[in-house]
Amino acid sequence: MSNIKTIRMIKDKIFLFFVGFLTFLAVVPLFHIIYSISVKGLPIIMERGVSFIVNPLSEGGIGPAIVGTLMLTILATLIGIPIAFLAGAYAYEFPESLIGRATKVLLQIMLEFPTILVGTFVMTVLVIPMGTYSALAGAIALALILIPYVAVYTEEAMAEIPKIYKEGGYALGCTRAQVIFKVITKMAKKGILTGVLIGMAKVAGETAPLLFTAGGLYEVYPTNPLQPVGAIPLLIYTLVQSPSPEDHKIAWGAALIMLIIFLSIFIPIRYVLKDDIKI
Structure with missing residues (x-):
């Protein structure tokens, strides 16, 4: 026995x-x-200081691109989250219906x-x-990318809530809408928030859809969503194609700023998942 143990x-x-x-x-x-971006991006940020994150590209900064990224992310979130939440809630509430099954399949396709x-x-x-080109077009493109992430997480988070709570809501006389929005949503808020944060982190770093929609604006700060707008990923894509070493340095600095923005969105997920649901 000792040998087996x-x-x-x-x-x-x-x-x-x-x-x-x-x-x-x-x-x-x-x-x-993370190490490579930090080592190559930090020197130019330290060298130029605040001017790197506030000045336009002609003055060696990426200020308009930072504001453009934040504008696109916020607009995409405002456009995409209501649609995604309703799609996820419908897929949860009517999983056996034709539209419910079609919604699930469509969301899985959109993920890939x-x-x-x-x-x-x-x-x-x-x-x-x-x-x-316009910020609105870029935001709509990003919203289409964000929707499946939030919808899938919403549906899965709601599906994990024991049905006894749903039945209890109906027993108290609540309508279907009240059960979904006031009972199930409140209990599934951690999973839904996780999907929102992942979706935001995903669209904040997207480049491909912006090539055809945003246009790029790096000399003035964007103020009108109906006009072209720049973004950090799009700026990096443009700069790395340049033969100029100076443009490459700016690209590395922009990549570090992009990494910081990404982590500032993604890190809260760690705390969301750590804390227990409080009802």
Whole structure:
């Protein structure tokens, strides 16, 4: 018996070693990316200071691109979240209906849909008829990318709530809308918020759909959603194609700012998942 126990302990240690080693290999690229961007992007930010994040591109800054990214992300969130929430709630409430099943399938397809095709679609239906690139067109393209993430997380979060709470709401005389929006939504808020944050982090770093919709604006701050707008990912894409070392330095600095924005959106998920649901 002692030999069998020893063999099991050895196998267990070997298994844990391989799991730990493979986990290490999985996270090494992530830390390498963060390290590389920080090492190459921090010097230009330290060199130029606040001017790098407030000045236009002609003065060696990325201020308009930062504001454009925030504008696009906020507009996409405002446009996409209501639609996504209603789609997720419908898929949860009517899972066996034809429309409910079709909604689930469509959301799964949209999760894997090439984002560049979203950009070409919005360009066809909005940019060309308007005759100009605009923040609105870019935001709509990003909203189409955000919707499936929020909707899927909404549906899954609601589905995890025990049905007894739903039945209890009906027993108290609540309508279907009251049960969904006041009972189920409140209990599933952690999962829904996680989907919102992941969707926002996703669209904040998108480049492909903006190539056909945003247009790019890096010399003045955007003020009108019906006019062209710049974005950090789009600016990085433009700068890395330049042969100028100075443009490459700006691109690395912009990448670090983009990383900071991404982490500032994504890190709260860690605390959302850590805390218990409070009703």
